[in-house]
Structure formats: C-alpha cells, structure tokens
Amino acid sequence: MRELHSIVVLTGAGVSAESGIATFRGPGGLWEGHRVEDVCTPEALARDPALVHRFYDLRRAALAGVAPNPAHHALARLDAQWPGELLIVTQNVDDLHERAGATRLLHIHGELRSALCAACGARREWAAPLPPGSVCAACGQAALRPDIVFFGEMPYQMERIEAALADCDLFVSVGTSGAVYPAAGFVQTARYHGADTLEMNLDPSMGSVFFAESRMGAAGVLVPEWVEAVLATTSDT
Numbered sequence: 628m629r630e631l632h633s634i635v636v637l638t639g640a641g642v643s644a645e646s647g648i649a650t651f652r653g654p655g656g657l658w659e660g661h662r663v664e665d666v667c668t669p670e671a672l673a674r675d676p677a678l679v680h681r682f683y684d685l686r687r688a689a690l691a692g693v694a695p696n697p698a699h700h701a702l703a704r705l706d707a708q709w710p711g712e713l714l715i716v717t718q719n720v721d722d723l724h725e726r727a728g729a730t731r732l733l734h735i736h737g738e739l740r741s742a743l744c745a746a747c748g749a750r751r752e753w754a755a756p757l758p759p760g761s762v763c764a765a766c767g768q769a770a771l772r773p774d775i776v777f778f779g780e781m782p783y784q785m786e787r788i789e790a791a792l793a794d795c796d797l798f799v800s801v802g803t804s805g806a807v808y809p810a811a812g813f814v815q816t817a818r819y820h821g822a823d824t825l826e827m828n829l830d831p832s833m834g835s836v837f838f839a840e841s842r843m844g845a846a847g848v849l850v851p852e853w854v855e856a857v858l859a860t861t862s863d864t
C-alpha cells in the first residue's frame with residue numbers, strides 16, 4: 628500500500644442531499660422538473676435568458692434555507708487537519724463546502740453565488756436576482772450571466788484537476804451518479820496513475836465498476852467515518 632500523502636475528493640449532488648438540496652437524477656431530481664435544454668445550455672441562455680436567470684435565482688435563494696451537513700463538516704475537518712496534499716473538486720454549485728470551512732476546494736461546474744461576464748470573463752458576487760442584460764462593472768458591457776458551466780461548455784480548472792489526479796495516492800468520490808464527463812472519468816485517470824480509489828454513494832453509480840472499493844450509504848454517515856480513519860493514520864506516524 629502506497630504511503631498516503633495526496634488525496635483528491637470529488638463530490639456531487641449526493642453530498643448536499645442531506646442538507647435538503649435536490650439532486651439532479653432520481654426521484655424528485657432537478658432534471659425531473661426542468662429540461663436541461665431549457666435552463667442549462669448556451670442555446671437556452673440565448674433563447675430565453677429570463678427563464679435561465681430565474682432558474683438559477685430560485686436555486687440561489689434556496690441556499691439561505693439550507694446548511695452544511697456532517698459530510699461537508701467532515702471534509703472541512705480533513706481540509707484543516709490533513710498534512711499532505713488535498714483537493715476537493717465539487718460538481719456542486721452550492722456554497723456548502725465553503726460554509727463548512729473547506730478551502731482547498733474548486734468548483735468544476737461553477738457557483739450559484741457568482742456571475743460571469745460573457746464579454747470579458749470578469750466575475751462578481753451574485754447575491755440578489757440579476758436580470759439578463761446586467762452590466763459588467765469591469766468592461767461596461769451588458770453581458771453578465773450565471774457563472775455555471777452549461778452542458779456543452781468546458782468545465783473549469785481542468786489542468787489543475789488533471790495534475791492533482793496524476794499525483795494523488797487516493798481518489799475518493801462522494802455522492803455522484805457518474806453520469807457526466809469529464810468528472811465521471813476522474814476515477815479512471817487516478818487508477819491509471821496508480822492511485823487507490825474509494826466511492827461512497829447511496830446507490831451503485833455508473834462508475835462503481837472502476838473503484839477498488841465502493842461503500843453504499845448516506846454521505847452524512849460514511850464521510851465522517853472515513854475522515855476519522857484517514858486522520859487517525861496521521862497520528863499513527
């Protein structure tokens with residue numbers, strides 16, 4: 628067993644489910660009530676920006692009513708106490724990892740609380756509803772849009788993620804169905820580079836077959852147990 632130094636954790640909607648945020652697929656999933664083509668593609672934004680902005684305004688407003696759960700808090704504890712390398716790559720656009728205290732974190736699919744200028748690439752906080760055509764303070768153009776990676780767009784910070792996957796000793800996936808690439812392929816990249824792999828999920832995912840170990844159960848139970856065990860290895864050394 629390689630000495631454990633560098634960890635990459637991928638999280639999906641399942642890590643926020645116990646906080647009351649709907650996942651995307653499965654019963655009551657977000658894509659049950661909305662068509663991706665209507666609210667999560669560049670074409671949708673061009674065709675009906677008010678609908679797209681309203682969809683993300685509603686999801687952002689819902690953040691006020693939710694809080695991090697034990698899985699977020701456990702990952703924040705790992706972030707604070709793990710002496711080696713750690714990168715938490717979240718597919719989620721909520722801010723619950725941050726609110727739990729995580730810092731070694733990146734959002735591969737963007738963030739609800741951020742607006743992006745489609746003209747100059749500047750970002751600003753998106754707190755209150757932002758109507759389509761809002762003006763960018765950096766360049767003055769009416770080009771602010773949700774800072775969300777739509778289907779068909781390039782995920783964020785892929786070079787940083789690929790480098791972390793090439794270097795990690797352990798790749799852990801929490802609460803994702805493995806339905807969307809490139810995130811769904813990270814386990815294979817990590818394995819290719821010799822990392823150990825662990826999945827924690829409520830149900831078998833589309834990627835379960837690629838993991839050396841899959842633990843089925845609620846993230847709020849499994850993640851704190853796993854973090855406890857990993858941090859215990861540091862006190863052993």
Ligand code: APR
Nearest residue numbers: 639640641644650651652718802803804828829830845846
């Ligand atoms: N604990 C652990 N896992 C859970 C829990 C829980 N309490 N509740 C649900 N899950 C699991 C489900 O079994 C499912 O496999 O979380 C997964 C959620 O899957 P999806 O709804 O597909 O969400 P995700 O995998 O994050 O979607 C990936 O798809 O629509 C795009 O951009 C969107 O980032 C999203 C991407």
